[in-house]
Amino acid sequence: MRLAVVAGLFATAASAAEPIIPTFVEETDYSNVRSSYDGGWEYMVGGGVAAFDCSGDGFPDLGFAGGTSRASLWRNISAQGGPLRFEPVASGIELEAVTGAYPLDVDGDGVQDLVLLRQGESVLMRGLGECRFEPANELWRFEAPNAWTSAFAATWERGQNWPTLALGTYIDPEEEFFPWGSCTDNLLFRPEGQTFGEPLPLRPSFCALSMMFTDWDRSGTPSLRIANDREYYKGGQEQLWRVLPEGEPAPFTQAEGWSPLRIWGMGIASRDIDLDGYPEYALSSMADNKLQTLATVLPADAPLRPEYIDVAYPRGAIAQRPYTGGDVRPSTAWHLEFADVNNDARPDLFIAKGNVAEMPDFAARDPNNLLLLREDGTFLEVGSEAGVASMAVSRGATLADFNLDGLPDLAVTNRGENAQLWRNTTREAGHWIQIRLEQPGANRDGVGAWIEVRLADGIHSREVTVGGGQAGGSMGWWHMGLAEAASAEVRVLWPDGTEGPWERLSANGFYVLARGGPARVWAPH
Amino acid sequence: MDTVRGIVALVVGLLMGGQAMARPSPDDVLHTNTRLVLELVRHTPSYSPPVASRAFAYLYITAFEAVAGGSTKLRSLQGQLNGLSGLPQRRPGQDYDDAVVLQAALSAAMAELFFNTGPTGQRALDRMAEHLGADASEGVGAETADRSRALGQDLATHILEWAKKDGGHVVENMGFPLEYSLAKGPGAWTPTSRIVQQQLPLLPEWGSNRSFAMPDAAACPTPAPPAYSEEPGSRFMEEAIEVLETRRRLTDEQRTVARFWSDDPMLSPTPPGHWISIAQQVLDAEDADEERRAEVLAKLSIAMADAFIGCWHEKFRFNLIRPVTYIRAHLDPGFEPMLITPPFPEYPSGHSTQSAAAAVVLTDLFGEDYSFTDATHVDDGLPARSFSSFQEAALEAAESRLLGGIHFRSAVEQGLDQGRCIGAYASNLRTRH
Numbered sequence: 001m002r003l004a005v006v007a008g009l010f011a012t013a014a015s016a017a018e019p020i021i022p023t024f025v026e027e028t029d030y031s032n033v034r035s036s037y038d039g040g041w042e043y044m045v046g047g048g049v050a051a052f053d054c055s056g057d058g059f060p061d062l063g064f065a066g067g068t069s070r071a072s073l074w075r076n077i078s079a080q081g082g083p084l085r086f087e088p089v090a091s092g093i094e095l096e097a098v099t100g101a102y103p104l105d106v107d108g109d110g111v112q113d114l115v116l117l118r119q120g121e122s123v124l125m126r127g128l129g130e131c132r133f134e135p136a137n138e139l140w141r142f143e144a145p146n147a148w149t150s151a152f153a154a155t156w157e158r159g160q161n162w163p164t165l166a167l168g169t170y171i172d173p174e175e176e177f178f179p180w181g182s183c184t185d186n187l188l189f190r191p192e193g194q195t196f197g198e199p200l201p202l203r204p205s206f207c208a209l210s211m212m213f214t215d216w217d218r219s220g221t222p223s224l225r226i227a228n229d230r231e232y233y234k235g236g237q238e239q240l241w242r243v244l245p246e247g248e249p250a251p252f253t254q255a256e257g258w259s260p261l262r263i264w265g266m267g268i269a270s271r272d273i274d275l276d277g278y279p280e281y282a283l284s285s286m287a288d289n290k291l292q293t294l295a296t297v298l299p300a301d302a303p304l305r306p307e308y309i310d311v312a313y314p315r316g317a318i319a320q321r322p323y324t325g326g327d328v329r330p331s332t333a334w335h336l337e338f339a340d341v342n343n344d345a346r347p348d349l350f351i352a353k354g355n356v357a358e359m360p361d362f363a364a365r366d367p368n369n370l371l372l373l374r375e376d377g378t379f380l381e382v383g384s385e386a387g388v389a390s391m392a393v394s395r396g397a398t399l400a401d402f403n404l405d406g407l408p409d410l411a412v413t414n415r416g417e418n419a420q421l422w423r424n425t426t427r428e429a430g431h432w433i434q435i436r437l438e439q440p441g442a443n444r445d446g447v448g449a450w451i452e453v454r455l456a457d458g459i460h461s462r463e464v465t466v467g468g469g470q471a472g473g474s475m476g477w478w479h480m481g482l483a484e485a486a487s488a489e490v491r492v493l494w495p496d497g498t499e500g501p502w503e504r505l506s507a508n509g510f511y512v513l514a515r516g517g518p519a520r521v522w523a524p525h
Numbered sequence: 526m527d528t529v530r531g532i533v534a535l536v537v538g539l540l541m542g543g544q545a546m547a548r549p550s551p552d553d554v555l556h557t558n559t560r561l562v563l564e565l566v567r568h569t570p571s572y573s574p575p576v577a578s579r580a581f582a583y584l585y586i587t588a589f590e591a592v593a594g595g596s597t598k599l600r601s602l603q604g605q606l607n608g609l610s611g612l613p614q615r616r617p618g619q620d621y622d623d624a625v626v627l628q629a630a631l632s633a634a635m636a637e638l639f640f641n642t643g644p645t646g647q648r649a650l651d652r653m654a655e656h657l658g659a660d661a662s663e664g665v666g667a668e669t670a671d672r673s674r675a676l677g678q679d680l681a682t683h684i685l686e687w688a689k690k691d692g693g694h695v696v697e698n699m700g701f702p703l704e705y706s707l708a709k710g711p712g713a714w715t716p717t718s719r720i721v722q723q724q725l726p727l728l729p730e731w732g733s734n735r736s737f738a739m740p741d742a743a744a745c746p747t748p749a750p751p752a753y754s755e756e757p758g759s760r761f762m763e764e765a766i767e768v769l770e771t772r773r774r775l776t777d778e779q780r781t782v783a784r785f786w787s788d789d790p791m792l793s794p795t796p797p798g799h800w801i802s803i804a805q806q807v808l809d810a811e812d813a814d815e816e817r818r819a820e821v822l823a824k825l826s827i828a829m830a831d832a833f834i835g836c837w838h839e840k841f842r843f844n845l846i847r848p849v850t851y852i853r854a855h856l857d858p859g860f861e862p863m864l865i866t867p868p869f870p871e872y873p874s875g876h877s878t879q880s881a882a883a884a885v886v887l888t889d890l891f892g893e894d895y896s897f898t899d900a901t902h903v904d905d906g907l908p909a910r911s912f913s914s915f916q917e918a919a920l921e922a923a924e925s926r927l928l929g930g931i932h933f934r935s936a937v938e939q940g941l942d943q944g945r946c947i948g949a950y951a952s953n954l955r956t957r958h
Contacts, residue, residue, distance in 0.1 A: 041644050171645075176652045179645055180564050181904055230792065231568055231643065235906035262792055286570070287699075288720045313719035320721040328703060330722065357644040361571045361699060 019372045019380065020342040020429060024387045024410060024422035031084045031421045033074050037395055037413050039067035042119050042173055044357050045150055045209055045229075045266075046099030047395030047413045048335070048472025051402075052112045054091070054131040058510075058524050060400040060476055061131060062086060062411060063093060063101045063114055064419060071098035071116060075131055080524050081405040084423050092133040093125050100396070100471025102152045106140065106163055107194070108442040115165070117149040117471060122167060141195040147184050148173050153467025154447065155213035155222050156495060157245045161442035162191035164243075166224055166467070167199070168208030171232045181234040183207040186226070188249060202249060206236030210268045210284075212467040215448065216240070216294075217304040218277060220497050222448055224249065227265030227283055237262050238283070240306050257305025263290065268468040271338035271347045273373060275458040281308070282317065282349055284333035284470070286362060289351065291317040316379040319351050319369045324384045325391060327363040332356055335470035339399035339408040340481030341386075343430035345455055346373040347462075347481075352412055352470065354393035365391045368412060392417045396472040401479055404524055406432040406508055408479055413472075431482040431507035436522070437464060437492060439515035445475055446515075448495035453480050453488050454502065482507050490519070548663045551623045551815035555588055558631045559805050559822070561653055563794040565635070569642040571699045573790050574875060575731045575833040578797040580638045581822075582737055582830035583688045584631070587681050589823035589956070591630040592815050594676070595623045599816055600958050602823065606737050609687055613679040622673045624661040627815070629677025632658060637685050692734040700728045701868070712753030712761075714844050714870040723868035732838030737827045738950040742838040745946035747939040750845055750872040755855055762855070764933040768848045769856050772863065772930045779928045783863050785907055786876065786925035793902070796876055796922075797829040800883040802901040803918070807891065820956045824886045828951035832882040835947050836875045836940065845872040848930060862930025873940035874932045877923035881944025882951065884919035889952045891915070919944070 037047035050063040059076040066072060071093050074086035093101075093114060100117035107113065111127035113136070122144040126136035137144060144167065151168025167189065172182040186208050187199035206228035213222040224241040238261040243249045252258035267284035274280065276297055283290040292308035312318045321330050331353050338347040351369040355362050367389035371379035383389040392414040399408040407424035414420065433453065437446030446464055453460045460480060466473060482488050485507060492500040492513050503519050505511055510522040549557070562584060566577045586602060586609070593599035594615050603609045615621050632654040639646060662670040688694060697703075701722040707715065716724045732742050739745065751760040771779075788796040804825050808818050848871070852860040867875075888895070893914060900909035912918040923941050926932035 041648050044644050177649055177656075178560070178564060179649065180568060231645070234904040287722060310719065313721070318721050329698065359570075359643050360641040361569075 019344055019346070019374055020426065021372075021382050022341045022370070022386045022424060022426040022429070025425050026387065026420060027084045027423050028418065028420045031086050033062065033086050033411075033419055033421055035064035035066060035072050035074075035413070035419045036069060036417050037065060037067045037415050038069045041357070042148070043067035043099065043415075045170065046117065046471045047415060048100035048102070048117070048470060049396045049398050049411055049413050049419065050101035050103050050114060050472050051398040051400040051411070051474035051476070052103035053476050054112055054127060056129065058522065059404060060402055060474070062398075063103075064413060065098040065100050065117070065396070065471060066096070067099065068096060070094040070096055071101065073131055076402055078403040080403060082403055084402050084409060084421050089131045091131050095123065099149060100152065102154070102466060102473045103475040104154050104163065104466055105444050106136075108161070108444050110444055112475060115152055117152055119148055119173070121146055122149045141192070142189065143196070143199060145169070145184075145187065145199075150471065151186075151208040151211040151226070151467070153211035153213045153224060155466070156443040156447060157190070157243070158221065158496065159245060160191050162194055163443070163447075164191065165189040165196070166202070166211050166213070168211045168226065169205065170207050170209070170229070180232055183233050183236070186211075188243070200248065202241060204236065206233035206239065207231070209266045210468055210470060212268045212270065212465055213243070213448070214270055214279060214463060214465055216279060216306060221245070223252070225268055225281065227268050229264055229266065230262045231264055238265055252306050257307035259307060261290070266334050267336045267470045269336045269338050269349070270463060270465065270468065272461050273338070273347055274377065275460065277459070277461060279463060282336050282338070284336045284351060286332050287330035288312065288318050288320045289333050289336070291315055315377060317349060317371055319371065319381070322363050322365065322367055323369070323381050324367055324389055325365040327365045329361060329363040331366050332359070332362050334395045335397040335472065337397060337399050337469055339479065340432075341370065341399070341408050341424060342372065342426050343406065343432045343481035343483065345430065345457070345460060345481045345483035345485070346375070348372045349379060350388075350397060350399055350410065352394035352397040354395060354415060367391055368394055388422055390420055392420065396470050398472060398474050400474050401434065401477060404510070406434070431485055432479060433482055433488060433490065433505060433507060434477040434479050434510045435490065436477050436510070436512050438512055439494065443495060446492065446495060450493040451478055451480070452491050452493065453482070454490075455482065455485055455488055477510065549624060549657060549660055551592065551627045552813065552818050554624050554628045554631065554657060554661060555815055555818045555822070556805065556809070557657060558635065558653070559801065561649060562635060563798050563802055564649070565639045565642050565646050566798045567791065567794050568646055569639055570791060571641060571696045572795060573700050573727055574788075574795045574797060574879075575728055575837060576693070576696055576700060577795040578826070578830040578833045578879065579691075579693050579734075581797055581801055581826035583684060584634050584638060585819070585822040585826040587630050587634045587684045588627060589819040590684070591627045591677055591680055592623065592819040594680075595621060595626065596816055598957055599820065600955055602954060602956070605954050606827070607735055608690065609684075612683055613676060615676060619672060620666075620669045621676060622661070622665045622669055623815070625665060625670050625673035626677040628658050628661040629674040630681045633678045633681035634685060637681070690735070693731065698722065701725050702729060705729060708844050711755070712846050714846055715850055716868065717847050717849050717866040718868055720868075726869040727867070728837060728869070729841050732834060732841055734834050736831050736834050738954055739831045739835065739947055742834045744950070745835050745943050747839050747873050747943050750843055750933070750935050750939070753846070764935060765848060765851050765856060767934055768927060768930055769852050769860060771928060772860065775863065775928065780863065782921055783925045783929040785902060785910055786922040787864055787929065789865065793905070796879055797826070797833070799901050800825060800829060800880070803897065803899050804887065806900065807895075807897050810897070821887075821890055824890065824951050824954060824956065825883055827954070828882040828886045828948045829879045831951060832879040832944050832947045833875060835943060836873055836878040839873055839943065840870040840875075843872045844870045847871045848933060860930070864929030864931050866931045871932060872936045873943055874923060874926050874936040875940070876926050877937050877940025878944040878947065880919035880922040881941040882948035884915040885945055885948025886952050887915040
């Protein structure tokens with residue numbers, strides 16, 4: 001009854017069938033996007049980008065953090081299947097000191113709002129439609145601290161019609177001489193009616209650089225996973241917080257199975273890549289990156305322990321140093337995200353790379369990674385062949401289908417340089433499906449739901465999360481590759497545990513899965 | 526201007542422990558820079574324990590010479606340390622300010638030794654140099670201040686030039702070679718981690734570095750470790766069984782001891798930094814002046830730097846397998862040491878060698894039964910521990926590696942012996958007239 005997942009059981013890379021090598025064409029110039037993440041020491045981390053549809057046309061628009069430059073919003077005016085093209089929008093988000101951006105429909109009005117993380121007071125921007133926003137901290141009683149805000153996550157706790165927000169903070173910027181050990185409090189904002197109550201400090205806090213509410217054990221209640229930067233904490237480690245609707249949050253302990261891990265935690269990405277129903281977690285760091293999987297998966301009626309083993313090395317997901325360009329020093333990894341870029345029904349892993357700030361022990365020319373998941377469970381680096389091996393000093397990223405052709409495209413932010421956009425032009429890619437969730441009332445986008453796609457090799461599942469990455473996230477179409485399948489059975493497990501029906505949907509289409517109704521085919525106007 | 530001075534004085538006062546002060550004394554300068562260097566060692570990724578020990582040695586030799594130049598009691602180390610000569614001197618009949626000389630020397634040395642620290646370390650270095658430098662010059666005549674700064678910088682430059690020729694100046698890839706042929710065969714060290722860099726051993730050439738006070742890296746050899754054997758009843762297997770059984774029966778106190786001395790790179794000030802921290806605490810408790818501070822820190826850091834050179838020389842002479850590798854292969858496949866196994870050969874134990882060397886020096890300077898309390902790791906959540914002597918602390922540090930499951934008994938005991946031998950060379954340096 002007990003399935004032990006042991007790293008050594010994974011097949012070697014040499015025996016793997018080679019996947020389709022994707023191709024990306026850089027279209028930064030044509031795209032018209034002009035945004036760089038600027039600033040000195042206070043902006044060495046952050047630089048996130050948000051992908052979401054603020055115009056209502058179904059195409060993902062982009063919101064960029066700018067650091068000492070102003071944040072900016074870019075409306076997607078690409079044609080379906082065409083080159084990537086955006087136009088600037090005077091949206092109201094043009095604030096300075098923005099470090100990150102996450103879309104979230106806070107008030108459930110069907111219009112995406114935008115959370116702007118800042119060096120200073122973070123701001124909830126209420127979406128007004130047509131890509132216009134207004135500050136809503138006062139309206140929603142969001143008492144953000146004057147802090148170096150560096151991470152964000154959101155969930156809807158059971159029974160609530162207003163989200164719970166987690167705000168991660170970094171070091172105290174006023175500590176000029178001895179900033180080490182000065183990690184400021186992470187905060188949990190719980191609902192108080194249609195506003196937020198007084199924030200609850202999540203102590204101990206260890207200089208968070210990424211946060212994600214995730215139902216790691218499929219219990220129906222997400223926990224809060226936090227990636228922490230060991231450069232600044234003392235006595236700290238990576239964290240997983242139990243956040244139950246009743247009572248105060250508490251971090252899982254070693255006695256409960258949580259193994260201390262101390263890395264330069266910079267980003268979190270999750271996806272069930274071994275089809276056991278539980279997500280793996282990719283963690284970005286400096287030098288070796290991590291890929292964690294549960295040490296032991298027990299039967300469904302036994303409680304799981306949050307005990308993870310690192311399988312990055314045997315699976316070839318270390319991405320430890322540049323694979324091209326001749327710089328042999330270790331890498332510095334930031335945003336990372338799973339996306340099936342060749343539609344072979346296996347999620348691939350993109351990692352944005354870039355030196356912190358002229359650290360001579362680490363690579364200066366540090367190409368971004370694109371790691372293809374192979375049939376045997378190992379990863380293959382194809383950043384160069386795919387055309388995304390940028391040597392810019394990267395931070396944030398998003399993989400979204402900007403031109404709605406079924407292939408995830410790529411936007412990457414750079415420190416002190418313009419962001420870059422690539423169009424995915426992979427030929428011979430597999431089939432795909434894209435899903436958008438919709439439920440009435442609060443949590444319209446189904447944050448916390450699981451989308452399941454049944455294919456010949458098993459059930460491919462992905463959790464709808466808000467958070468993770470490096471200071472930026474996305475909301476909208478959830479893309480899944482289907483390989484050769486002409487159709488697939490799809491269902492949704494809604495955040496309250498309700499199981500939607502299996503529906504067979506044709507490949508290569510967009511579908512809105514509304515709670516309680518049949519899937520609706522969607523197409524751009 | 527007055528406002529700015531006031532803020533600076535307040536900042537330095539805060540650094541010194543909350544008391545506002547107008548001008549730091551030389552011992553304040555040494556104390557405050559030591560606080561900073563203990564953080565920089567922790568937060569500079571290439572600072573593994575051997576590299577850290579080297580930086581401490583050059584930094585505190587610089588401090589010692591800066592202080593000794595203005596002292597009637599202290600005697601220069603040039604001519605006593607291998608290759609150190611021709612140090613810049615104070616010009617007779619001219620005024621120098623001791624605090625300015627010392628701050629300038631330390632600031633220049635730290636900037637060079639920690640050129641590769643991250644942006645936060647660089648920022649702290651800049652701020653410290655700016656503020657402490659300004660405060661040290663407060664009320665000092667411009668000519669004297671300029672002359673003092675120049676001397677301090679010249680001293681640092683001279684010592685750093687000497688440092689460049691020791692074989693340990695360039696550390697690439699965090700100290701892990703890009704190419705290295707691993708020896709094969711029974712008992713040979715093999716990688717123990719799943720970190721890519723650590724598939725080759727840390728700093729295999731460190732044992733070829735120029736030593737400081739001892740004649741050369743081979744001056745204090747260790748006997749060979751017990752002959753490798755997979756035979757039940759053999760001494761080698763018996764020592765492995767001791768590690769395994771100890772792991773299985775660890776008491777809470779033993780876990781505490783193992784954690785207390787673990788001193789992992791990038792999560793602590795490293796093992797040599799731990800002993801520098803102990804010295805700083807003892808010196809603070811004694812309200813030591815700058816001559817005493819400089820003498821203690823120089824001798825201590827020299828002893829530990831030599832200890833790592835001597836230890837590494839032996840580690841790569843014997844290239845011995847780690848307990849985790851042997852025990853998993855022959856005794857218990859599920860064996861998990863309590864501590865992370867370091868990525869280099871086992872014999873002798875570096876903790877043991879450097880701790881014994883440190884204890885020899887500190888015992889010589891403070892006495893046989895000198896009680897002290899060590900609060901190095903309080904900020905990391907590990908309570909302070911008290912010891913009745915430096916020797917007791919060194920023995921505990923050495924034993925902690927067996928408790929942690931990463932060293933055999935022989936590595937601990939022979940490491941201690943090697944450290945005592947190496948420490949004697951540093952202890953015998955003549956630092957006073």
